[in-house]
Amino acid sequence: MAEDMDVAHSAEASMLERFPMRDEDGEIRAEFVDQITRCIKANDTPFLRAVVAELHEADLGDLIAALEPDDRVSLVEMTGTDFDFSALNEVDDTVREEILEELEPETVAEGVRELESDDAVELLETLDEEDQEEILEKLPPSERDVLERSLEYPDNSAGRRMQTEFITVPPDWTVGQAIDYMRDAPNLPDRFYEIYAVDKAQHWQGAVPLDVLLRARRPVPLAELIDEDRRRVSVLDDLEEVARLFGKYNLVAAPVVDTENRLVGVITVDDVVDVIEEEADEEIKALGGVTSDEQLSDNVWTIAKGRFNWLLVNLATAFLASSVLGLFEGQLEKMVALAVLAPIVASQGGNAATQTMTVAVRALATRELGASNAFRVVLRESMVGLVNGIAFAVITGVAAVAWFKIPGLGVVIGLAIICNLVAGALGGILIPMVLERVRADPAVASGTFVTTITDVVGFFSFLGIATLWFGLE
Template sequence: MREETDLAVPPRGPEHDADPTETPGFVEAVLGAIETRDVDALKAIVSDLHETDVAHLLEALPAADRPQLIELLGSDFDFTALTELDETVRVQILEELPTQTVVEGVRDLDSDDAVYILEDLDDADKQEILANLPIPERAALQRSLDYPEESAGRRMQTEFIALPPFWTVGQALDYIGETEGLPEVFFEVFVVDPSYRLSGSVPLDRLLRTKRGVKLGDVVMPDRHVVRATDDQEDVARIFERYNLISAPVVDEGERLVGVLTIDDIVDVIQEEADEDLKALGGVTGDEELSDSFWYIAKSRFSWLLFNLIAANLASFVIAMFEGELQRMVALAVLMPIVASQGGNAATQTMTVAVRALATRELRPSNARRVIARELLVGLFNGVVFAVIMAAVVFARFGIADLGFVIALAMIINLLAAALGGIMIPLILDRLKVDPAVSSGPFVTTITDVVGFFAFLSIASLWF
């Protein structure tokens, strides 16, 4: 068994960054160790893996074997790996594990990781786990969980170093070097008054370069980018991005220091928000994951598809208004989808840029007119170019010069409508406090289809 396990362990080193679950025989070796309850073999396989690789391993295992892996590893299992899992898989695992196993695992985590794991559980399970934690740890986690979802308070780490201004640099360095239980990674020492109101911070480089006898109050730097615990995590991420921050203090409504946000937390936020926006543009709810069940995914996508069905029927009613013209000239039916399709693609391009610009606050009332005018010019230019191309194609194909003129004019009108709708709909929805990433798509599609069909068929009916 030992030989087989050693062969299954993926090679180590910077040149071997592939997912270990793709190593031949790796997952099978883990399953074999779980089945025989060979703890030593299991530890030999898993102990050196990064928590992200452990998460990939858990996802590769059958659902019934995931809790067994964690229980067999015991204290050697790093619960940080659960933060890398899809929410559905993570919750399933936590519900199968004994409460005491979860409690012990959560105790070893940084507070922000512990909150991330607990926040998705049912209230009953959450409270059961919290009730088994020591009072100081329970109070810190409960305080973070009481903040709104997707707020800085949910993301912050409550472990930090806060010292009074009358301490000297030497005292601070001795405290950092001799005290157990301090954060594993930190970038500054915070200076607070007796009521924990934040005075500022002393970066580690400044601390190490200052003589030991100097008081912290004399070298403290005021924090210009203080985050409130109730601030939205997306707004906080934007501050980090704009000012190139590595960390930022978090204060409560009384200006008391309650936590710290670090760049690794913000990278996760940026990834989550980008993922949500990308899914929303495609009509998929932001929390949909690959591990979700068939029924959940079907229900979450239904409303979007229903709206699109209604929009498609509206477009079909417009077509039905010109049934006589379509019967007289079959070429209209052949060419009609081209106009609508081209407009839909152009509108999607404009809408995607607009939604992203709104999300990053690059598109604001101060520059909205300039952006709208630019998009209209782009729509007009593309409309004229494609109108000329289509007019030539239609004349070569059908030999009817007037038909080429009709589709050219319809193409210009629809691309202008696409440009206007693609920029105005996200702006209007944002003004109405509706997420433009979620709601823009169906409206834009409806506009381009209806305008495209109506423009082409109405011009044709008047011309011929």
């Protein structure tokens, strides 16, 4: 251990060159985590400070997640001002809350002061109001006011996620004046892509991209370069709509204005990437009946409680599907093959419906599916269900005849599969569309309803056709 420390403290190479964090697959090396843990236990503050100072915020977040809960807090406290608090936005909400609750408000406040406003708001918004207020009280009034205003905007709004650090200039300046101002200004944003022209009351006048600014001669008036039609967003715009705007128009930054058209912030592409990842995460979880706030770091009771309600709904729909089998109890007793093959029909319909539902939910989320093309898409999915239904009817029918040596059974199961795959395609597209129309989340509720439809239609069509075909009573 002592030999490791001597090597670590050598200035011949960076700390991460001597102690690589990741392996060739990009995963965190267990040896690296063990080394950090040993240094925390040994109170080796110089080593920890040197490592933390070299880590990117995302890597630091991964390291925090890999440590034991007690060691996480110790790492933050021991590294002091070298710790980048934006790394806490890279970990699960549960982990972040646990760390912030253990730290002194003064420590958190000092860390928040080093962050850009959007990162600071993201850090604070997961805390309850009492903890937020306790931390905000430790900040200077001007900084506190900015964060409080941002926290007052609705969740998932542009105002909540915007960065309040941006550059404004009068529209009557020249290019040279604007460049000189940016060279001399002490508190420029860490990164920016354009400057904004505003009047004395901070009303929006237009934007000048940096590439346009730097190509122009110094005497050129900014008024000649200002893009008055620059796409901008309102503080109340939903973040999903903002993300779609960025994707549609290839934006890297968008100014944010309030209800009186005053410039109050800017949203950059890194924020939008986070929004897209969060929305994708929520949709994937919703399709599986998992709550959006479930985290890998949650305990067993929290996860079980979050999943219970949806499993209860599934149980109720399963009883509904099973009740269809009860209607044909006599037929099932007379021909065991029906009981053996019925789940195949229901399963094929369920799988086909899931495929259609996944495409439909995604298309609704991205606004690719709407009233203008709904009929065409529904017809297309129905035809896909029919084509696949015919193909699998032949395959399953041949297999059923070969298995049970009953020629008519192949026809029965083939017709049932065609019915259920078409029903699954219709249910997979129509149910999400109906839920979207009544302002329910298609991703959350579609799965259970669609599965119920394919189970009910599958059992009923198969056993009903069998009853008619074989004349069973």
